[in-house]
Amino acid sequence: xxxxxxxxxxxxxxxxxxxxxxxxxxxxxxxxxxxxxxxxxxxxxxxxxxxxxxxxxxxxxxxxxxxxxxxxxxxxxxxxxxxxxxxxxxxxxxxxxxxxxxxxxxxxxxxxxx
Numbered sequence: 725x726x727x728x729x730x731x732x733x734x735x736x737x738x739x740x741x742x743x744x745x746x747x748x749x750x751x752x753x754x755x756x757x758x759x760x761x762x763x764x765x766x767x768x769x770x771x772x773x774x775x776x777x778x779x780x781x782x783x784x785x786x787x788x789x790x791x792x793x794x795x796x797x798x799x800x801x802x803x804x805x806x807x808x809x810x811x812x813x814x815x816x817x818x819x820x821x822x823x824x825x826x827x828x829x830x831x832x833x834x835x836x837x838x
Contacts, residue, residue, distance in 0.1 A: 733832030746820030
């Protein structure tokens with residue numbers, strides 16, 4: 725039950741910005757934990773950020789804290805990841821998830837290079 729569709733990935737130079745979107749359907753979004761993970765080639769998937777939709781409370785990995793901002797709109801059943809001051813090490817496939825129900829999007833590729 726449920727579907728997540730990411731969008732907004734692309735290529736950007738170091739220091740640039742991107743905004744990822746994740747449109748959710750098929751579950752109770754307004755009482756959910758929503759997360760962004762990323763996976764770089766040859767590396768394990770890692771948690772980037774998460775939000776509790778009931779409260780809007782957020783968590784960020786140390787590697788992105790101060791540069792990335794996660795937000796959500798319960799009326800639109802959508803979460804975003806605003807990524808600023810991007811670094812080459814941010815290059816990865818980014819996945820939206822509702823981890824408590826093990827629901828994942830297909831991912832969107834972010835490439836940061838000169």
